[in-house]
Amino acid sequence: MKIRCIDCEKQFFFDRSQYRCSCGGLFDIMQDFKNVDVDALKNLFHQRLSERMTCYTSGVWRYKELIYPELPDHFIVSKNEGNTGLYTSELVNQYTGLRKVWLKAQSENPSGSFKDNGMTVAVSHGRSLGYKKYACSSTGNTSSSLAMYAAMSNVESYVFVPNQHISMNKVLQTLAYGAKVYSFEGTYDDGIQFLEKNSEHLGLYVCNSINPFRIEGQKSIVYEAAQYLNWELPEWIIVPGGALSNASALGKGLYDLFTLGFINKLPRIAIIQAEGASPFHKMFIGHENEIEPESSPYTLASALNIGNPPSWKKALQSLIDTNGVSISVTDEEILDAKAIVDKSGVGCEPASAATIAGIHKLISERVLHKDETALCILTGNILKDTEILNDYHLTDQVHAAFQNKVQPYDLTTESYKSLF
Numbered sequence: 184m185k186i187r188c189i190d191c192e193k194q195f196f197f198d199r200s201q202y203r204c205s206c207g208g209l210f211d212i213m214q215d216f217k218n219v220d221v222d223a224l225k226n227l228f229h230q231r232l233s234e235r236m237t238c239y240t241s242g243v244w245r246y247k248e249l250i251y252p253e254l255p256d257h258f259i260v261s262k263n264e265g266n267t268g269l270y271t272s273e274l275v276n277q278y279t280g281l282r283k284v285w286l287k288a289q290s291e292n293p294s295g296s297f298k299d300n301g302m303t304v305a306v307s308h309g310r311s312l313g314y315k316k317y318a319c320s321s322t323g324n325t326s327s328s329l330a331m332y333a334a335m336s337n338v339e340s341y342v343f344v345p346n347q348h349i350s351m352n353k354v355l356q357t358l359a360y361g362a363k364v365y366s367f368e369g370t371y372d373d374g375i376q377f378l379e380k381n382s383e384h385l386g387l388y389v390c391n392s393i394n395p396f397r398i399e400g401q402k403s404i405v406y407e408a409a410q411y412l413n414w415e416l417p418e419w420i421i422v423p424g425g426a427l428s429n430a431s432a433l434g435k436g437l438y439d440l441f442t443l444g445f446i447n448k449l450p451r452i453a454i455i456q457a458e459g460a461s462p463f464h465k466m467f468i469g470h471e472n473e474i475e476p477e478s479s480p481y482t483l484a485s486a487l488n489i490g491n492p493p494s495w496k497k498a499l500q501s502l503i504d505t506n507g508v509s510i511s512v513t514d515e516e517i518l519d520a521k522a523i524v525d526k527s528g529v530g531c532e533p534a535s536a537a538t539i540a541g542i543h544k545l546i547s548e549r550v551l552h553k554d555e556t557a558l559c560i561l562t563g564n565i566l567k568d569t570e571i572l573n574d575y576h577l578t579d580q581v582h583a584a585f586q587n588k589v590q591p592y593d594l595t596t597e598s599y600k601s602l603f
C-alpha cells in the first residue's frame with residue numbers, strides 16, 4: 184500500500200504509524216483501482232447485504248475493495264458498523280424548505296457516532312502493525328469509538344479530553360468501555376498537538392483523523408448511501424464541519440465513485456460550521472490560502488469545538504473537487520434544527536443538526552434551490568448529549584415546560600376519560 188503527502192506529494196510505502204511527512208503535510212492513502220470492475224463490484228456489494236456473522240456484514244467492510252483490499256481479514260475488528268438508516272421526514276423537508284432531505288443516521292453506529300466507520304479501519308490497521316496501545320484527543324465521540332474497538336481487540340486505549348465544553352455522557356461512555364481518560368486544560372487542538380509530538384516515543388498508535396485509515400473507512404458513509412439509493416445520489420451532501428474528517432472522507436469517497444463510474448453525477452458538498460468555531464468557513468469565504476486557527480473555539484455543539492482542524496486541506500480539496508460551499512450557523516439555529524430532527528423521530532446530537540440549520544440558511548442565501556435534494560450526515564445519537572436536551576427543553580421555564588410535556592396524572596381518578 185502506498186501513501187502520498189498531500190503537500191509535497193512525495194510517495195511512501197506505509198508500514199508503520201506516521202501521520203505527517205517530514206515537510207509537515209498529512210498523508211493520504213493511494214488506492215490502486217487499476218483492476219476495478221464496477222459491475223462486478225456492484226454485484227458483490229449487493230450480495231454482501233445478506234452476509235451474516237462475517238466481517239462483510241459490516242457496512243464498512245462490505246466495500247473492502249475500495250477501502251483496504253490488502254488487509255488480511257483476521258486483523259479486522261468489527262461490530263457491524265455502518266448499515267445505518269437513510270430516512271426522510273416531511274417535518275424536516277418543511278423546516279428546511281427543500282423538496283427532499285435524506286437523513287443518513289450515522290448515529291445508529293454501535294458506539295453512537297460516525298466515528299465507527301473510520302475507527303474499525305484504523306484499529307484493524309493498528310492490529311496488523313502489532314500495536315497494543317491506542318490513543319486519541321477527543322471531544323467524546325472519537326474517544327467512545329476508540330475505547331469500544333480497543334476493548335473488543337483486548338488492547339489498551341488512552342484518551343485525552345478537554346476539561347470543559349464537552350459532553351459528560353460521551354466521557355462516561357468512554358470510561359465505561361475501559362479507556363484510561365486524561366482530562367486536560369485546553370481544546371481538542373492542544374490534545375492533537377500533544378499526541379503528534381509524543382505518540383511515537385510513548386508507543387501510542389493515534390486514531391484521530393490525522394490517521395489516513397480513518398479517512399478511508401469514513402468513505403464508506405457515502406458508498407453506503409449511494410448503494411441504498413441505487414447509485415444515484417442527491418444534488419447536495421451536507422456535513423457538519425469540526426475536525427473536518429467527514430468533509431475530507433466524503434469528498435474522497437465521492438471522487439472514487441465518480442471517477443470509477445459507480446455514479447454519473449457528482450453531488451456538491453456543503454460544510455456547515457458553528458459560528459463560534461468556524462476557522463475553515465472564514466478561510467473559505469475569505470479566499471485565504473491558509474487557515475487562521477481559533478484559540479478559544481466555543482459552540483454548544485460540543486463535537487464542533489475545534490479551532491485548528493488538522494484536515495482542512497483535505498476538506499478544501501473536497502470542496503474544490505465537488506464545487507462545494509461552506510457556511511456557518513449560530514448555536515440557536517443548531518438547537519432549533521435539532522428539535523425538528525428529534526421530533527421527526529430520527530434524533531441526533533447537536534453537531535449533526537448544523538446540517539439542517541445549514542440547508543435553511545443556504546436556501547435563504549439562494550445557494551440551494553428548493554427544488555433540489557440533499558443528503559445530510561447525522562453524526563451522533565440523540566442521547567450523546569443529554570445536557571443539551573435538558574437545557575433546551577427544561578431550563579428556561581422548568582416547571583411550566585415540564586408540566587406541558589409530562590403531565591401529572593392521578594391514577595385513582597377516571598380523568599383518563601377526558602384525555603383520550
Ligand SMILES: N[C@@H](CCOP(=O)(O)O)C(=O)O
Binds near residue numbers: 427
Ligand atoms: N468531535 C471529534 C473531534 C475529533 O476528531 P477526529 O476527526 O480527530 O477524530 C471527537 O469526537 O472527538
